[in-house]
Amino acid sequence: MEPSASTYELVIEPGRAERHYWRDLWRYRELFQVLAWRDISVRYKQTVIGAAWALIRPFLTMVVFTVVFGQLAKLPSDGTAPYALMVFAGLLPWSFFATALGDASNSLVGNANLISKVYFPRLIVPIAAVMVAFVDFLIGFAILVGLMLWYQFLPGWQILLLPAFAAIAFAVSLGVGLWITALNVNYRDFRYVIPFIVQLGLYVSPVGFSSAIVPDQWRLLYSLNPMVGVIDGFRWSLLGGESRLYWPGFYLSLAVAGFFLWLGIRQFRKMEKGFADLI
């Protein structure tokens, strides 16, 4: 027997746990890159202003929120930070989360022809979708830098921890995204649930206002929303000392984020094998 054949033996059986699942995922990393690259390069084809859309949308949202919450409702900002800057520091992770959730949940159904024709670890598809949203997120930083220059605002040492908060944002988006993606294949009800979550979440999460205005006795409960921890973390790290982090709430958000990541992966792997039959 040739070595190549004897080393690679695959047993297909009902309900058999894939022993090499994570190794397989690694082996297919190039497919992951290619899918993400495809989605990015196709995203703004046949549009006039192309990738500028990734800048215009968050920018306009920020302007509207600043006017409505800051000027009209006269809500307080964090410390002395400009209101627009505070809004944008929250808007960045939020729009990443919203885009990732929307794209990931449609990714499997959108790639139905692939799923029903070719084998690869299905986890690749939603992760690639989250990755694409992450690219938009990085583009959004250009606006942040512009705002900081405009207001002549210098962030403190806390900005060094920003990658850690970005990682948490990624984990939350991926966790919730995977969970809903898996459910969306079987129960298309979720297609209607997601826009709703995204729309409602924008007001439930502290995007247009500071979470400091939430009364103290409710802060912990409020932090059950994992995006509260993420957004507060972003503000703390970007606005330096101006935004205080409410640590118990932050840890709770972190725990909820971890729970969703675990739930998402578990749900996804449980349903993965049936995708081709259900899609």
Add this chain to the structure above:
Amino acid sequence: MSDVVITAENLSKRYLIGHQSDRRERYTALRDVLAREARNFARKGLDFVRGRQIVQGDEVEELWALRDVSFEVRRGEVLGIIGRNGAGKSTLLKILSRITEPDRGRAILRGRVASLLEVGTGFHPELTGRENIYLNGAILGMTRAEITRKFDEIVAFAEVERFLDTPVKRYSSGMYVRLAFSVAAHLEPEILIVDEVLAVGDAEFQKKCLGKMRDVSSKEGRTVLFVSHNLAAVKGLAKTGIVLEGGCLALSGAVGRAIEGYTKLTSRCMSDAKHEEWGRGTHTRIHNARLLTNDGKSTTQYVPGEPIRLEIVVETDGTRGLSLELFLTDATKTRIGLASTYQFHGQTLPEKKGTYMVRIALEALWLATGSYGFNIATSVVNHEWDHSVESALEFDVQYSNALGYSWDFKQSYGYGALSLLLQSSAEFQPYDEKEIAWDHL
């Protein structure tokens, strides 16, 4: 070189399908509708809570698409898998290529598997040919380095050099298919699974594809599983064959024997009972009808180019001037042909009361691949219809190309249902306006 590469043991796959129940309330009251909807909702809710599949309709049926299929394939062997539509071929390939999981049984694969289930899967219309080669290659399991190494070969095989930087949505369908096959043909797995890919492209390119597939198995020692309705291609390529029928393994062995067995397979669904639901006319009653093979066995398959042999059981009260009419219908139930015993041949039904077996052979037709049927009717000549039965019998054509070229002419292409053949090869003469003048009216 005779070690076993694929072992399949009792592979089975079950699907759940839902129906609307037949016993529909005659007078649908709002209360009944509400009750039914509530029942459905409760069931779906329960399925959801238990994490099960949601099935539409209010009756759920199990369908075994594949049942206890076992076989072995050795290294370097080409296995042809044949069977009619719905026999479980695609399900089997999907299990072996890990797209779906079996419900019972197991398969052991020794080597990397790549499947070519449909050409062009994963092509993105907005991307250029060059980009799509990388995209498709990655989807089929090639690494970037591998694709780069074979890039020139792939492009040359597909003959699309000039259009590499054009988005594939601007490609002609021929170019599209050539490029897609070319990427897939340059895969290097130990086991290659191919489903119906050769039904596309022009004859020239198909020959090239078949040649390439032959090389893959004989020169490179890879194992190939090949599914096609094109029996000629299967015969030319495969050494061994298995025949699937209704999800079960009906036959396995040398490819010649398997094909022979397959063409003789007769439908087990055909019953000889009278069709009570067909009703009756005033003077006549059509009891039953069936299609026969050349050697007189009941079948639901028609091989184009052979006479269409039919047996129809008709009861008559002996009235004079009754005619038997047959309408050939295509897949959309559109009438595409008429046979009439009286109008075309001056024959009427016997003028003696009784039940007769009518044997009819229609002249050979070059029907396209797809499903057909006959509406059968009796009429009082030039006066009125007596008993008419819609879709009295149905049959399929599995593959159609009169002269055996590998392009399968399918009804579903929308080019009609009949092959119109040239009486002899087309003549090509140099054309000179002065010498050959057509008289215009």
